[in-house]
Amino acid sequence: MKRDILVIGAGGAGLVAALNAHEKGMKVTIITKDYPTRSQTSMAQGGINAALGNAGEDSVQSHIENTLKSAQGIASEDAINYLCSSAPQAVEWLNSIGVQFSRTKENKIAQRTLGGASAPRACYAQDYTGLKILHTLYDRVLASEIEILSDRYLLDLINSQDKKSVCGVSVLNKRTGEVEVYESRVVILATGGYARVYDKHSTNAVGTTGDGQAAAIRAGARLSDMEFVQFHPTALKSSSILISESARGAGGYLLNSKNERFVDELLPRDKVARAIDAQIKKGEDIFLDIRHLGEEFIDKELPQERKLALLYEGIDPVNELIPIKPVAHYTMGGIEVDEDSQTIIKGLFAVGECANHRVHGANRLGGNSLLELVVFGAQAGENAAEYAKEILNQVQDDEHEIQDDEHEIQDDEGKVQDDEGEVQDKIIQNCHSELDSESNIEIDFYKIKAELGDLFYKNVGIIRDKNSLESALKKVQKFISDIPLMGVNDRSKIYNTNLIEFLEFKNMLELSELILSGAIVREESRGAHFRSDFPQEDEKFKMHTIKDKNGVVS
């Protein structure tokens, strides 16, 4: 079967991109490692930003200014302008396809204030905003002819011979254990972030392992700003489960053990997280207090927060304090794309958290990630469709030319097939060697995975310095050199999650090195990247850290 466009990942960004490419007449296939509604998008609680002014005066200009300010100098003003000015239309579209937004008494979409925002700007659906958006998008995909392939794990991108353009992907079919190759001249990566490098010290779903970024850099694409990792101020203390910023937006306080407030709760996340970190280092326990908001308000506006606190912390926020700590939540860095969402590999697009559209800079604002996936998802889908059309025309022209010389066709086709056969064999070999190798496992990768998470939280966390980063890099390099001593004990081909988790772990190790080398070079403090040995912002680093597999590009 011929496919015009492959979308890898079925979170919000992937679904929006698929819908828009499909609308342009393209044959689109979505490939996901689970099922389409399992993604990280379902966990977004707070809202989606758009300067609608439904709950207080607001303007697109203010949205732009707030976003720019929070980005701390390393964002594209053009990209932010596009993001913020497209926002009202993006929310209107979501409303038109059935997202159950909460409403005001005046029958408008309800909005609330999140950190770093000068107005109540986040449109919300209780505290299930991401869930309701994701499921509505999924329903729209069902209404279309878009093909969905579930339970397929991305292994690698396949390049053309000259390495300049993409021509497909290889995936592991989890159900059969077979490696499958899907050909397409246009691939959109929408695979999410990499905050699970922090393992249990992250709010993220277990699959947020940077598979797309790792595959992209292996294929020759560039990654940028990987050292910028956002720590969410309020995760539940014992489980790292997210408690939405909207709890503070609605008037929730942060308290220390002495019952004192110690920070303006509605500053951007990097500042609030650092303030909490400083308190914790002084020996304080930190709590979120929403008792004064009242049971009725909590049940209406924050039902999920109450449920999560009861279930995972064993406390009822209606009359108890919520113990919290900051943990890794969102990765600003990602696959480097141009203003059309395309990478330096022709036909390879990236969107959502896996890409770096330079709209979040050094620190993302709450409510801007759901917005990003709708606005840039649509843009990436449309641009990918335009590109696919060009390619299709080209191929048709080429075919005309070639028809004059039948020998040439046969030769060409034979050659392509041989190459593909070879590529496929190599991938299968790589993947299945884990299953076939003699049981010679000396190091348990699950232990190293947990160790990596602890190491990153401690040394590459809210506060870093040269020593902590360099010693972490040494350890990561040791882990990488130890990979041949690790492996999988489960030898089954059928739904081998032991194998998938090992492949994910290897991707994270690959990215860990890049996060660290970026953080070591950046001898300054900016947004989420805070160096205690260089606590000031430095003009000389007002630039993006860009890398390919050979090292630093700029």
Add this chain to the structure above:
Amino acid sequence: MKIKIQRQRLTEYEVNLKNPTLLEVLNEIKTTQDNSLTYSSGCKSSVCGSCAMRVNSKEVLACGYKVQDGDIIEPLNNMPIIRDLVVNMDKALGFNKKSITWLNPQANTPELSQDDEKRNALQSDCILCSSCYSSCPVYAVNEEFKGPFSLTRVFKYVSDKREAKPKEKIDVIQLNGIWDCTLCNECTLVCPQGISSKADIEKLRMKSIQFGYSDPNFSIGGGLDFGAPQF
């Protein structure tokens, strides 16, 4: 504590954790005792729908269930088992498409009030974990039953003022749909989001009657009939 997990055979494991969730227990077994134990998980906070399974014959989310000594863990019912606790949900999820579970938008989107919002706010909390589908006894007699979560989704859209073609959805759920439900309420009891598909199905029956449909189970004798057995 000891638990038993239904794999190819019922296998007992012992773990030593304090007041753990089932997902924590499964993770502990997988990473320290038996790497081949197979299950799905995602958000670990009850919102992605990945880790539904059965404990002592009742559907739960592994991440939201606190383990008791002696629990017996099994995969979901009514779906083919792929391996251990992982089932194939393709057919189950396919009933969404068959039931037209999406909004047909109107040219001009109508404004919604807070009352309009309340009408289907709960139904839009569904996480598609398939617990309801697993608990449903109708599949024993009708494998083509559109099922609780798809019918709740239909209710979500037909009760939405923004839907342009509610009748199309009502038409499509007459066969293998709302009238096949026995109203046993099992789906309601197991829903981790507190949704009652049974109640939604009853509301869809009311709507169907408004659209001129009647209960096919009562139609054989014709006329007024309040549910006496038909022979």
